[in-house]
Amino acid sequence: xxxxxxxxxxxxxxxxxxxxxxxxxxxxxxxxxxxxxxxxxxxxxxxxxxxxxxxxxxxxxxxxxxxxxxxxxxxxxxxxxxxxxxxxxxxxxxxxxxxxxxxxxxxxxxxxxxxxxxxxxxxxxxxxxxxxxxxxxxxxxxxxxxxxxxxx
Numbered sequence: 554x555x556x557x558x559x560x561x562x563x564x565x566x567x568x569x570x571x572x573x574x575x576x577x578x579x580x581x582x583x584x585x586x587x588x589x590x591x592x593x594x595x596x597x598x599x600x601x602x603x604x605x606x607x608x609x610x611x612x613x614x615x616x617x618x619x620x621x622x623x624x625x626x627x628x629x630x631x632x633x634x635x636x637x638x639x640x641x642x643x644x645x646x647x648x649x650x651x652x653x654x655x656x657x658x659x660x661x662x663x664x665x666x667x668x669x670x671x672x673x674x675x676x677x678x679x680x681x682x683x684x685x686x687x688x689x690x691x692x693x694x695x696x697x698x699x700x701x702x703x704x705x
Contacts, residue, residue, distance in 0.1 A: 603663035607685045607698045610660060614638070614668060614683045615700055617655040624649050628681050631672045635659060635683075662698075666690050677701040 572580075617638045622628050625646060629637035638655040641647055662668055662685035669692060674682040677700045684699025686692050 603688075604698060606663045607687075608702065610662065610668065611683050611685070611698070611700055614656070614670075618681065618683070620651070621655050624651055628672055629670070631670070635668060635670045662686070664688050664690065674700075 614635065618628060621638060625642075626649075629635070633642075636659070639657075639659060641650040641654070659668070664685070664687065666686050669682075669684050669686060671682040671684075672680070674680055676682050676684075679700060682699055682701065684692075684697050684701075687694065687696035687698055689696055
């Protein structure tokens, strides 16, 4: 049986057009290798950015607590917590409370947990502790980020 050879230049082009399986596999391998390198280099930066955001949020909460202290002549109690920065008290102290509160809204930490407040403070050497429970979401562990950290 004779081999059928293309007769026209267009038929020759059709037969040689496209990529071979080996060429496609090499391209997919290279893309996977590049994706792996990117993930390995970007993942630690994501963790560092979350920690940095927690530090800046804690610094903002400290400023709000200091303004609260100046207006109300004391820090919120442990029972009032950080909610005291956005909710006016009732009674005689309501007149001293800043209109609009001390923060616009209470944010969650970068891991989706509420920021914690302890009065009196035990870890910071300050009057109060403000902290994030960190990636594990458990208070009192080594990954907690608070106003006792040097970066806060």
